[in-house]
Ligand SMILES: *[C@@H]1O[C@H](CO)[C@@H](O)[C@H](O)[C@H]1NC(C)=O
């Protein structure tokens with residue numbers, strides 16, 4: 291057990307906190323799916339509440355759905371305020387046929403307004419503009435102002451960074467896919483946040499996107515992904531003492547081949563807590579085959595300014611106390627594939643990267659399943675499924691590579707069906723991202739468990755091209771989420 295966890299346990303009784311479950315389906319306080327992708331966080335000047343803005347995506351409308359907004363006191367419980375920027379039919383820049391991506395909101399002391407900036411485009415990405423809208427209240431509605439070329443240039447993925455030392459804001463934008471535009475700009479805003487002023491730095495040797503900057507007392511770290519569309523890759527970071535550079539060489543922020551835990555960077559946030567400073571990586575786990583099933587992945591980052599390193603840390607579930615800045619991983623009980631009952635053609639295959647050297651493979655349709663017996667507490671509980679899915683995206687970070695399995699079809703995920711206690715009426719869908727060979731990643735879903743022994747049966751669901759489930763290494767059953775007052779109880783098991 292880590293020191294941090296030990297320290298956290300003793301504090302748990304008094305902490306008021308909620309669990310964050312990266313990559314899971316999140317629901318708002320009305321019970322609707324949390325739908326705000328490639329977003330950004332802002333704080334209300336009056337109430338101090340957090341507001342998250344993001345792209346509203348559905349299966350029917352993956353683009354042009356407008357910008358949704360949610361508010362929260364704890365970054366885990368979210369109330370929907372509908373659309374902050376609503377598409378207007380026939381509008382030149384914010385019609386339902388436009389690209390309205392990567393919104394960021396920041397308040398200007400100068401004109402006392404909230405300013406929203408985003409990547410504004412047509413549906414062919416041929417304009418590459420930055421859109422601007424303003425509102426008097428943080429939740430909007432935001433009124434469209436303009437869409438511009440930043441200092442005469444192109445602008446694709448949009449990021450916004452505000453320096454806590456002097457309150458100055460900067461735009462970050464990749465310039466476009468054209469050969470002459472393969473760079474990322476860092477450009478200062480004016481005080482009103484209505485226009486860009488001056489290029490502070492240009493990363494001109496790299497073709498990166500989805501930029502965000504996180505600031506420590508000493509450093510700036512700029513995180514960016516490679517350009518592989520909605521397919522995840524190895525996000526890199528650069529470090530500098532000064533925004534104008536010199537910036538370090540890029541380095542990876544997560545274990546190699548995990549493709550940054552199947553995510554793309556886009557936003558980050560510094561919690562200046564009363565007890566510790568915590569840095570959050572706020573990323574997207576895209577689902578190329580069904581963009582409406584894309585998820586938010588928020589994870590803590592470990593930053594060492596002495597060494598100049600930054601690491602994104604994976605946890606299936608973590609507790610976060612936004613007041614103190616403390617966070618700690620939630621622990622659960624592990625159940626391994628070697629102890630599961632396998633039916634039909636499912637079998638245990640040697641795999642030296644898996645637990646006990648074996649992984650359950652051949653999970654297919656309704657008849658070839660892995661069935662686990664687990665202990666429940668009589669409540670809805672999170673279970674994370676540790677899987678390997680080697681449909682494979684080609685070579686390394688090359689997006690267009692062919693799968694190297696005979697007759698393989700390049701796919702970004704499989705879908706498994708999870709049936710609890712033989713309740714066929716209530717089939718849970720588990721999306722399992724493509725991983726590299728030998729890389730095991732996890733996804734959590736919440737299911738109802740009985741008090742006592744339960745069966746968790748995993749089969750393959752029709753995922754649009756096959757009924758294969760991913761290979762399974764183990765599952766982890768987490769204790770019930772603590773009620774409002776009992777935060778931290780879940781750690782003891
Ligand atoms: C616009 O982009 C081009 C290509 O990256 C670059 O050479 C030029 O300096 C940029 N101009 C400004 C004003 O940023």
Ligand SMILES: *[C@@H]1O[C@H](CO)[C@@H](O)[C@H](O)[C@H]1NC(C)=O
Pocket residue numbers: 532533534
């Ligand atoms: C950062 O660099 C700029 C340009 O060289 C300089 O004007 C500024 O003083 C530097 N800031 C700090 C904090 O060193």
Ligand SMILES: *[C@@H]1O[C@H](CO)[C@@H](O)[C@H](O)[C@H]1NC(C)=O
Pocket residue numbers: 454562563564
């Ligand atoms: C962080 O919070 C402390 C109070 O908890 C405050 O004194 C300090 O100025 C804050 N620092 C920044 C950079 O916001």
Ligand SMILES: *[C@@H]1O[C@H](CO)[C@@H](O)[C@H](O)[C@H]1NC(C)=O
Pocket residue numbers: 655656714750752757
């Ligand atoms: C699995 O069973 C369900 C009904 O329980 C059925 O709708 C579905 O088509 C079956 N899937 C396969 C792949 O046979």
Ligand SMILES: *[C@@H]1O[C@H](CO)[C@@H](O)[C@H](O)[C@H]1NC(C)=O
Pocket residue numbers: 629630631661662663745
């Ligand atoms: C496997 O099946 C046997 C026989 O039905 C049963 O006794 C055992 O509890 C099952 N174990 C699991 C992990 O499902």
Ligand SMILES: *[C@@H]1O[C@H](CO)[C@@H](O)[C@H](O)[C@H]1NC(C)=O
Pocket residue numbers: 696697
């Ligand atoms: C690949 O697909 C073709 C056409 O469906 C089939 O004839 C062939 O047997 C498949 N090969 C393998 C190795 O599965």
Ligand SMILES: *[C@@H]1O[C@H](CO)[C@@H](O)[C@H](O)[C@H]1NC(C)=O
Pocket residue numbers: 667668741742
């Ligand atoms: C769960 O089951 C145990 C033992 O079977 C029992 O002692 C306990 O009271 C039960 N808890 C609930 C919440 O029903």
